Amino acid sequence: MTKYGSFPGARPRRLRTTPAMRRMVAEHRLHPADLILPAFVREGISEPVPISAMPGVVQHTRDTLRKAAVEAVEAGVGGIMLFGVPEDAKKDAAGTAGTDPDGILQVAIRDVRAEVGDDLVIMSDLCLDEYTDHGHCGVLDSDGRVDNDATLERYAEMAQVQADAGVHVVGPSGMMDGQVGVVRDALDQTGHEDVSILAYTVKYSSAFFGPFREAVGSSLKGDRKTYQQDPANLRESLRELALDLEEGADMVMVKPALPYLDVLAKIADEVDVPVAAYQISGEYAMVEAAAEKGWIDRDSAILETLTGIKRAGANMILTYWATEAARGL
Secondary structure, three states: OOOOEEEEOOOOHHHHOOOOHHHHHHHOOHHHHHHEEEEEEOOHHHOOOOOOOOOOOOEEEHHHHHHHHHHHHHHOOOOOEEEEEHHHHEEEEHHHHHOOOOHHHHHHHHHHHHHHHHOOOEEEEOOOOEEEEEOOOEEEEEOOOOOOHHHHHHHHHHHHHHHHHOOOOEEEOOOOOOOOHHHHHHHHOOOOOOOOEEEEEEEEHHHHHHHHHHHHHOOOOOOOOOOEEEOOHHHHHHHHHHHHHHHHHOOEEEEOOOOHHHHHHHHHHOOOEEEEEEEEHHHHHHHHHHHOOOOHHHHHHHHHHHHHHHHOOOOEEEEOOOHHHHHHH
């Protein structure tokens, strides 16, 4: 005899019965336009150079970067974030290659803009660490510490040359106090009012940055704990957010992504501007290494991590899988 009303009366599993059902009721969806491809372009090479800690990622030549940009457009990717890797001989204490109009990053911006025009949002890393012989994100004072205000002057110069090269968005990433305001002023005063700022609002001093240092040929010895954030702190991120918005940030970012999903969710709840999250090199490397050993299913893990970042509140995700993931969506 059937007993109506017996436990369980509610059966959430009914909405999980088939792939079509799960797709229909999904609360969050990834779209190719949500994804931004970080890409490295290296000066003085004739062939792409594989990054050993990031299987499948390379330091591009100018030609292969142009090809990668076209492939990103064809896959529907929203944007590309460019990082320049100069020749070692061009590094110096002030990172002058970063403000040379003919420096590798500025040349790459012009290349990509000429190749894809406005079909892809072209973004540039606005930081000195790739260009300094000491590997820090700014210029140093007489005691060997990063000089915040002197560094801001260099960032203003970088903003101008990157905008002159044709970038749509600059990404000041050095975590200097006041960087967004200085960059905004520099852009406006040089006729680049339409260039947007993606503020690296929340950037933690993270162990997961390790493979990135190989990717950009970093000269860093030591760490960046005096200017990047302490992983123990959340309220500090909200203070950084308030300052960046007050200074004119058009978009804000949380970096890294997966270890800081709680921070990402809090930031997303607080703002009415687009929020990005950067799935960084160490996050990428962990999935690739575990998949190579057969410990996890690679494709499922990629999709799951990206969905988790989206669910936490990111409107945009910087990921080295951007083009691959976009093709599969």
